[in-house]
Amino acid sequence: MLFRRNRIYVKPSKPALILGVIFGIFFILIGVTQALPRFGVFGVFWTLAGVAITGFNVYHLVTGRGAGFYEVDVQSTGGDRTEPAAGDFETKLRKLERLRQDNLITETEYQKKRDEILREKW
Numbered sequence: 001m002l003f004r005r006n007r008i009y010v011k012p013s014k015p016a017l018i019l020g021v022i023f024g025i026f027f028i029l030i031g032v033t034q035a036l037p038r039f040g041v042f043g044v045f046w047t048l049a050g051v052a053i054t055g056f057n058v059y060h061l062v063t064g065r066g067a068g069f070y071e072v073d074v075q076s077t078g079g080d081r082t083e084p085a086a087g088d089f090e091t092k093l094r095k096l097e098r099l100r101q102d103n104l105i106t107e108t109e110y111q112k113k114r115d116e117i118l119r120e121k122w
Contacts, residue, residue: 011060012057012060014061017057017060017061018057018061020053020054020056020057021054021057021058021061023053024050024051024052024053024054024055024056024057025050025054026050027046027047027049027050027053027054028047028050028051028054029050030046030050031043031046031047031048031049031050032047035047089117089118089120092117093114093117096110096113096114096117097110
């Protein structure tokens with residue numbers, strides 16, 4: 001069986017985005033009412049962080065597009081795949097060698113199958 005590696009970008013779920021919007025609004029409110037009057041420049045950064053959090057989450061919630069938070073490598077079977085992966089040749093040859101060493105196939109069968117594997121597209 002052939003396996004194919006795919007890279008999937010994981011995006012936040014709708015409940016996580018809604019929670020992000022709520023926290024972003026909370027940050028903005030704290031920034032406007034508490035941080036700006038008391039801490040000056042820090043209050044500006046605090047409020048801008050709240051605006052960025054809210055904007056990011058609203059954008060993702062409304063459009064359903066955007067950057068993923070992280071990437072995941074996934075293996076899937078490649079039943080309809082035409083080209084085998086590079087490591088498949090080595091796996092096939094090692095498996096064939098084990099069959100020969102265990103006397104489950106003859107030397108002639110081994111050579112025939114080995115030549116067949118090596119003729120496949122690399």
